[in-house]
Amino acid sequence: xxxxxxxxxxxxxxxxxxxxxxxxxxxxxxxxxxxxxxxxxxxxxxxxxxxxxxxxxxxxxxxxxxxxxxxxxxxxxxxxxxxxxxxxxxxxxxxxxxxxxxxxxxxxxxxxxxxxxxxxxxxxxxxxxxxxxxxxxxxxxxxxxxxxxxxxxxxxxxxxxxxxxxxxxxxxxxxxxxxxxxxxxxxxxxxxxxxxxxxxx
Amino acid sequence: xxxxxxxxxxxxxxxxxxxxxxxxxxxxxxxxxxxxxxxxxxxxxxxxxxxxxxxxxxxxxxxxxxxxxxxxxxxxxxxxxxxxxxxxxxxxxxxxxxxxxxxxxxxxxxxxxxxxxxxxxxxxxxxxxxxxxxxxxxxxxxxxxxxxxxxxxxx
Numbered sequence: 001x002x003x004x005x006x007x008x009x010x011x012x013x014x015x016x017x018x019x020x021x022x023x024x025x026x027x028x029x030x031x032x033x034x035x036x037x038x039x040x041x042x043x044x045x046x047x048x049x050x051x052x053x054x055x056x057x058x059x060x061x062x063x064x065x066x067x068x069x070x071x072x073x074x075x076x077x078x079x080x081x082x083x084x085x086x087x088x089x090x091x092x093x094x095x096x097x098x099x100x101x102x103x104x105x106x107x108x109x110x111x112x113x114x115x116x117x118x119x120x121x122x123x124x125x126x127x128x129x130x131x132x133x134x135x136x137x138x139x140x141x142x143x144x145x146x147x148x149x150x151x152x153x154x155x156x157x158x159x160x161x162x163x164x165x166x167x168x169x170x171x172x173x174x175x176x177x178x179x180x181x182x183x184x185x186x187x188x189x190x191x192x193x194x195x196x197x198x199x200x201x
Numbered sequence: 202x203x204x205x206x207x208x209x210x211x212x213x214x215x216x217x218x219x220x221x222x223x224x225x226x227x228x229x230x231x232x233x234x235x236x237x238x239x240x241x242x243x244x245x246x247x248x249x250x251x252x253x254x255x256x257x258x259x260x261x262x263x264x265x266x267x268x269x270x271x272x273x274x275x276x277x278x279x280x281x282x283x284x285x286x287x288x289x290x291x292x293x294x295x296x297x298x299x300x301x302x303x304x305x306x307x308x309x310x311x312x313x314x315x316x317x318x319x320x321x322x323x324x325x326x327x328x329x330x331x332x333x334x335x336x337x338x339x340x341x342x343x344x345x346x347x348x349x350x351x352x353x354x355x356x
Contacts, residue, residue, distance in 0.1 A: 138344035
């Protein structure tokens, strides 16, 4: 069974018995990040002027991103960056299969999805950094690391923090749209595997 | 009488050109505006440091900061918001967004919230760190609320 958790590079027939493709750490990471992102983004945009809870949300996201990066080196096969981050050739080859009205049978992150995984981790990492360094000059919502940099740098961080949040949001919307596309166009359910860990198609 | 008049005329002749040179143009108004907010910031900085526990709470110092803030709320910032002094007019010299002049009433509401938060803080500044904390939080919140709508993030 363990040997079945390979890439599934071939066009192997759908296995009748669902196999585990997402380990518990990846799943808990994913849904914890969903909650943390929604809460932190919402608090940042619409929350109270005293942003203490937004800060805690940011620290949670920081911890999750660090955890996922570490897991990307030491975790099981489908969690490791070396196994799913592919070059432009593989990305284009996979992208060409996207219009097909058939499940991809991917076991783990496909080469295009990998771009989102790496992209969102980078954007969230930058978002955490700019948040830590930002100084909005209101004396109550100052990033904890702002005092170690010049006010010019703290302002730059502040100026980048909102656009980065929008980039992250656009990424999330694209991610959800892709899941909808797989479900409706390709007849492939990607949500259940992220809950149960198991994928049968 | 004549003497008094002459003195006044002479004084006016000497001060007026100097006054015009110092505080005449839009750039000087923008500088003065930044200076006003730096004064607020200096007092707020001392209060926030006490509220966060970065420095020990000192009732006299807290009351002093609050009293200075109260004085500054008596100052009418109307002149500081003369037309032609937004960051569109003076790029790189101010972060005041043109929307201030398009919606001065909304900006005025932010100012009113700030003044009432200062009054609340002044009432409790001498009552210990526990009392100071929430008042500083509320006051800082009024800074943020205005910055969000009316100030660019960077120059």
